[in-house]
Amino acid sequence: MPRKARVVLPGYPHHVVQRGHNRQVVFAHEDDFTRYLNDLRELKEALGVKVYAYCLMTNHVHLLLAPQSSSGLGELMKALAARMTRYRNKLEHRSGTLWESRYKSSLVQSDSYLLACSRYIELNPVRARMVEHAGDYPWSSFNLRFTSKPEADWLDTDPAFEALGSNRDSRHQRYQTFIEQAVSPDELKIIRNALQRGQLTGTERFVTEVESIIGRRIESRSQGRPRSDDG
Template sequence: MPRMGRIVLPNYPHHVVQRGHNRQVVFAAPEDFQRYLDDLRELKEVFAVKVYAYCLMTNHVHLLLAPDDSAAGLGQLMKALAARATRYRNRLKGRSGTLWESRYKSSIVQTDAYLLACARYIELNPVRARMVAEPADYLWSSYRDRMCGKGDRFI
């Protein structure tokens, strides 16, 4: 039986989650995190997708993304991001095969209140995981960019 198509609305934010296969480590070193962010910065322009928030954890990512007028941009961005990360990690570790667990999950963010709650949820992920005491202490989320004026400056 074919799987159901993903519902993607143009110009609406979507909360996207992608996990490492079997919860394996996806980002082991600062260079791994930075490379993913560099790819996200580049590909968001290519596929006309806005980035509202992000958090890269060691074995998964949370992204708050909005495709432009073409709903296909979201899927194309995620496919390209996943492929680049997989090729990079496989080359680095001398392995082959998948890096990610199945397809990414996404849900539509339909209200401004939910948009803010979702961004807060994403950026507080490292605090809930007890990796840092304050969200500003975590280098791999959009919090420092949005709230402190520091960071990658591309959201």
């Protein structure tokens, strides 16, 4: 059976997950995490891809990306995987693949689900019981949102985050409150199912909009908009 064509639209955010081959460990040491983030920072500029959120777990990565061209997303993920594979293979005197052959991605509706996906990504270590609070985990984008250090300026500000307030402090305060709210089981299910099935993370109206843009039907499922009071 042929693979379902990936839906990629320039300028739109995409939730991307790439896992280690057979769920093997990808990031074993601090240098592994640092190397991947340095590559991400370099390649996003070279390939014209905005990075709205990320979380590097032991055996997989979550990224929230907005490519500015139709090829940018695929080129970025291919380059990131290749660089990390070469690095680990050289370090461990081995050969072979490090990642699953195909990453998962889901086009995200900005006004309804972009913040929800950011929260989902940055709370991964909390759900995995690795840390108690999102800010305790050093390998996600959460802390970069709250620092003004020059080395943190590579994280892009998405439009949903920008709309949280009229200034930096108010946006940070509202996002902190948003992160601390309980995430509903429905929201978790929507985001996870969209990734697993390669579908869209959005409302039926969003699905219709994307179908009209790409000129083909996209298999979808009914779902509601995330509520602002419970995520």
